Amino acid sequence: MKPATRRIRKQLQQQRRAARAPRDWRSSPWPWRAAGAVLVLVALLLSWRVESSALRYQQGLRNVAGAGASLVNLGQNAQPSKHLQGDLVRVVGTPQVIEAPRDPDFNQSSSALLLRREVAMFQWQQVNVGYPIYELEWVHGRVDSAAFSRPAGHVNPALPIASMDFPAPRVRLHGFILDAALVDLVPGHDSHPVDAAALPSNLAATFSDYEGDLYSGNPQQPRLGDVRLRWSTVPTQEITVLARVDDGRLTPASAAGVQLGDRSLGDLLPQLPPRPYGLWFGRVVGWLLAALGVALLLRALRRGLDPLLALAAGGALMLLLPAVLWMTFDVWLGLGLLAALLLTLGVAIWRWRGGKIALRRAQQ
Incomplete structure (x- = not known):
């Protein structure tokens, strides 16, 4: 091979290496997918723990109160009411x-x-x-x-x-x-x-x-x-x-x-399951984790950041388990949670479709 030909081939190889973009993990969708899936899974596990402990406590109260009655914690603001007839009260x-x-x-x-x-x-x-x-x-x-x-x-x-x-x-x-x-x-x-x-x-x-x-x-x-x-x-x-x-x-x-x-229900009823604390804190944290997980999954799909879509989809995920669990305890409460789930899911679908239309227009 002639030296001139060898030189030309070497120059072409150097040009190809220079034109090749450096590998960057941020450009790959898999890390975003993995991180988003992990956050969503953690949020669902947190939702299960929070709702199952709350449901177990409420079932214990119902068992003590008896069929068709409730256990009402009146405390120091106790006044008779026809709505309390037959209920067990503190x-x-x-x-x-x-x-x-x-x-x-x-x-x-x-x-x-x-x-x-x-x-x-x-x-x-x-x-x-x-x-x-x-x-x-x-x-x-x-x-x-x-x-x-x-x-x-x-x-x-x-x-x-x-x-x-x-x-x-x-x-x-x-x-x-x-x-x-x-x-x-x-x-x-x-x-x-x-x-x-x-x-x-x-x-x-x-x-x-x-x-x-x-x-x-x-x-x-x-x-x-x-x-x-x-x-x-x-x-x-x-x-x-x-x-x-x-x-x-x-x-x-x-x-x-x-x-x-002034004694608590736990003192009066030692057979009750421990009263769960921080339920709403756990629910809010789970919602934010689910929303962040959805945002990372959207990033993997290269759809950009849509806070409303992430929050709505995260809310729908966090309402899924409560709607199923509480339906077995209180049908009306379960139906209310199901309605909230459908509402947040509708908002998420609306934002998803709106984002797809905006993306097509941008590509045109």
Whole structure:
């Protein structure tokens, strides 16, 4: 080969290398496709996690409330409503005693939620120390002496007076009337000295007041069968009530309960799944991730940046799983989410077609 020909071929090869564009990963669609697909997948997984936890919690609330009812968290803004009939509600507040409790047998009363009469009798009690011994003591209620190892000579008489609770007949908690069975569940204990002056005349002749208690005999030298009566009260204080609404009343239910202070649903219902937090934050983050993923996929198709198309398509993706999941729990909510899905999908299709028309015009 002649030197001139060799030189010409070498020059042509150099020109081809110079004309060849350098390889740039940004010009390839595959990195954009991969990144967009990963972001969309992460957004869908986040949507599944958020919606499944929210759905699990709502199903737990429905199971507690019962068929056809809801569990409504009224808190401290509790007022009766016909829409709450039959629902299980959480109410927080300090109850107000409208009608005071009263012990009619001994004419004792109080302004508290509940008046409790406790009756003890001075009676025989068996103590086992390897062998049975018998002692006379003040014991609440009656000890069954027939169960003693040696009942002879240690027979306890019948208890003449029974212990009893007297809840306030009418108690209001915000706008609701609190059922007496719920008043019985309120914890608390305050001593309540007997009002000896209020005793009926026949009982005043039988019982005597000693250190706030009522005794049927000599309190300093009690004898077998003597009775001691002691009253206590449950004071008014802030409580949290979980009860069912029945014509403006809070009534007991299978899951009903009363606790002191401002208690959460988790405290009242430990069987509930943990309450999910940050649901809307997770939904917004998932939407933005899905929109960014769609934008990267559009970049791979060389369609340019269309924020509205990316947001609409990302929103449609993020509404897909919620519409399916919530349809099984609440049909109307599921239909609402489906309508929102179709709306965002329609916006995305409109922007997609508009972009294609603009691209054709630009090419012409």
